[in-house]
Amino acid sequence: MKKLKLGLPKGSLQDATIKIFERAGFKIVVRSRSYFPSIDDAEIEPVLLRAQEMSRYVEDRTLDCGITGADWVLENGSKVKSLAELQYSKQTENKVRWVLAVPESSKIKSVKDLAGKKIATEVVGITRKYLKQHKVQADVEFSWGATEAKVTSGLVDAIVELTETGSSLRANKLRIVETLCESNTQFIANKEACADEWKRSKMEQIIMLLHGALAASNMVGLKMNILEKNFEKVRSLLPSLKEPTVSHLSDP
Incomplete structure (x- = not known):
């Protein structure tokens, strides 16, 4: 089975990162004194590393990809690709x-x-x-x-x-x-992983799910009953990620 070696940040970003992954549908279990968490996706091989070191291990292909701060990529001078910005940090969603x-x-x-x-x-x-x-x-x-x-x-x-x-x-x-x-949190990868069709597809899938989890934290689901004659007026007032789902009910 093909595996994607994914670096997860140990330390200040660890809890926030694991929570984001959980909201994205992944179950990660970190055992005491272990640097190799378990994840309910057999195609992902996670490793816990300090964010300060992450870009170096991604660059030298020890890892395919990882999550770290843009500041540590800059500090290390690592030649890696940033595939996505993830708007979260230790306490807030700000940089x-x-x-x-x-x-x-x-x-x-x-x-x-x-x-x-x-x-x-x-x-x-x-x-x-x-x-x-x-x-x-x-x-x-x-x-x-x-x-x-x-x-x-x-x-x-x-x-x-x-x-x-x-x-x-x-x-x-x-x-x-x-x-x-x-600085903000970024999903980085080396050029070899990006060139591998399977790994690239797997990374894009993970990123899509993470972005969805982050976007959902700022949104709510809203259900309402309205008269059909008021539908267009109500829709024009409410923001929506996509078109609303409409279920027609019989008139009383």
Whole structure:
């Protein structure tokens, strides 16, 4: 049997991703300490990986496809194809942002003020590229975590951190100076998988179901009884994904 090797993001996107798949009709079971979930589709072989690493494994064909953030494709410089944008993140359906943040009391007002300063971040490549674009030389160091604490304690002058709502930054009395980039969740694949007719068809089927699940979260089904003479007037007032289903009833 042919198999599609699909990477699912482990970590902050994991729960949201599995819920989307469940709404799309897939049942995924993640067992404790296992990186190989079960799925009720024998043609899919899922693997749990950090979103930060996903694009590298898709590019080198260890995986056929995967779900990750556009930011990590950019950070890794991976040559993969984005087959679809999936509008969801950890907490909301909005895009996330990588932002330059400093303490509220900091004198840093723009990227130009970072010359000679120390910056901590998980996206070293994106940060260095942004600084280069603005002709600013600064010391950029990789942060393994607790990035916000490093700037509030004075270990670094600024951070580049991921934010979805900004609430965590505000709670730590940090101020956003600039946005380096926005990111959303994407379904990526390597060119070999895209060239394989069966794999391409399977990926398109999964994407169609995921898009349907995401679209349905913003829609409701509406049933009503109306007089036939009012049908056209009512239809003109109500938005619809497709033409409404009409069942004619006998007049009382």
